[in-house]
Amino acid sequence: MSAETHSATILIVDDTPINLRVIVESLEGQGYQIVVATRGEEALKRADYVQPDLILLDVMMPDLNGFEICRRLKSHPGTRDIPVIFMTSLASVDDKVTGFSVGALDYVTKPLHVEEVRARVDTHLRLRAMQKEMEKQAAQLTEANEELEAFAYSVSHDLRAPLRAINGFTQILEERCGASLPPEGLDCLLKVQFASKRMDVLIQDLLTYARTGRGAVRAVPVPLLPLILELECTFGDRLASTNASFEVSQPLATPLGDPTLIQQALLNLIDNALKYRRREVAPELKISATADGEHVLIRVADNGIGMPAEYQQKIFQVFQRLHHEHEYPGTGIGLAIVAKAARAMGGDVTVESSPGRGSTFTVQLPVAPVTEP
Numbered sequence: 001m002s003a004e005t006h007s008a009t010i011l012i013v014d015d016t017p018i019n020l021r022v023i024v025e026s027l028e029g030q031g032y033q034i035v036v037a038t039r040g041e042e043a044l045k046r047a048d049y050v051q052p053d054l055i056l057l058d059v060m061m062p063d064l065n066g067f068e069i070c071r072r073l074k075s076h077p078g079t080r081d082i083p084v085i086f087m088t089s090l091a092s093v094d095d096k097v098t099g100f101s102v103g104a105l106d107y108v109t110k111p112l113h114v115e116e117v118r119a120r121v122d123t124h125l126r127l128r129a130m131q132k133e134m135e136k137q138a139a140q141l142t143e144a145n146e147e148l149e150a151f152a153y154s155v156s157h158d159l160r161a162p163l164r165a166i167n168g169f170t171q172i173l174e175e176r177c178g179a180s181l182p183p184e185g186l187d188c189l190l191k192v193q194f195a196s197k198r199m200d201v202l203i204q205d206l207l208t209y210a211r212t213g214r215g216a217v218r219a220v221p222v223p224l225l226p227l228i229l230e231l232e233c234t235f236g237d238r239l240a241s242t243n244a245s246f247e248v249s250q251p252l253a254t255p256l257g258d259p260t261l262i263q264q265a266l267l268n269l270i271d272n273a274l275k276y277r278r279r280e281v282a283p284e285l286k287i288s289a290t291a292d293g294e295h296v297l298i299r300v301a302d303n304g305i306g307m308p309a310e311y312q313q314k315i316f317q318v319f320q321r322l323h324h325e326h327e328y329p330g331t332g333i334g335l336a337i338v339a340k341a342a343r344a345m346g347g348d349v350t351v352e353s354s355p356g357r358g359s360t361f362t363v364q365l366p367v368a369p370v371t372e373p
């Protein structure tokens with residue numbers, strides 16, 4: 001017996017526990033705490049009260065049969081997760097199948113063999129201990145993640161106030177004393193202004209990242225066309241100034257998601273498609289949304305600079321950039337926002353790209369159920 005199963009409690013449910021004396025003694029000898037119930041109703045009460053780590057359950061009981069007891073244990077939130085092993089004297093396949101169908105994890109056949117019962121009990125207790133540990137770790141991870149996001153949010157928020165002061169005072173300095181500053185001083189002043197503006201953008205992006213997916217995420221059918229046309233309008237000036245084409249392949253499949261998050265994701269993808277363009281050709285953007293089984297695949301394709309295969313995973317992490325600030329300005333947060341938004345809606349995002357030819361970003365979301373017209 002391992003350390004994690006050492007003080008485990010086992011509830012044995014049998015109307016003739018005397019028959020199980022050898023098993024009980026053997027399990028007690030292993031250090032397990034044994035609790036016995038001889039009737040079905042008593043078993044249900046004890047299971048709820050004692051919260052055993054495992055239940056050994058006889059199929060033949062005078063009041064409730066074992067399958068009914070198991071069914072009730074599994075439908076009650078307080079006892080649902082306790083593993084049940086059936087003890088059945090009928091080695092019939094039917095009994096075993098019924099046992100599994102009402103939620104049992106395993107069975108042992110009567111007459112019981114001490115070594116077999118001990119081995120199965122130990123295995124299931126170890127599995128249960130591992131499962132509990134994993135659940136605990138998942139809960140801790142979620143909590144740590146939430147704390148980190150709350151921290152990032154408040155830090156980003158609080159940093160903006162001193163930054164506004166730096167911006168404001170450097171502006172005043174430039175306006176009032178700019179003419180009397182030597183060229184070197186003026187150059188320094190401009191650099192401070194530039195850096196503080198960049199920091200402001202960075203903080204705003206971090207705030208958006210921290211906010212993305214916080215709070216309730218809706219799961220409603222989202223018609224994409226109006227949303228994409230609105231974005232086309234938003235980017236109107238940049239599309240015109242770069243001579244870009246903007247093609248929407250219709251019909252567009254309807255995903256299930258949060259309209260705000262979908263819009264935020266598409267906004268970042270379109271922004272990038274226009275930013276990472278090849279200087280020598282006009283940008284060509286193509287947007288489509290196709291149903292693929294349970295999913296909708298929203299694709300945003302461009303004919304821009306593309307990227308090598310080895311970076312195609314990395315770029316979805318915060319602050320991962322492939323270019324220098326002076327070449328293509330940015331903060332490295334846009335695609336992290338896209339990934340976070342997609343995952344918050346139960347989806348994901350991937351990219352296919354080849355350098356010098358273009359990239360296609362695919363946001364995968366659950367498909368909306370088809371409704372009658």
Ligand code: ADP
Nearest residue numbers: 272273276306315321322330331332333334335
């Ligand atoms: P930012 O654009 O602010 O740098 P993103 O997170 O949006 O941050 O993008 C991360 C990096 O991925 C970019 O710096 C760029 O190198 C690369 N990238 C994103 N979109 C494209 C695209 N459409 N074409 C080529 N490279 C891209």
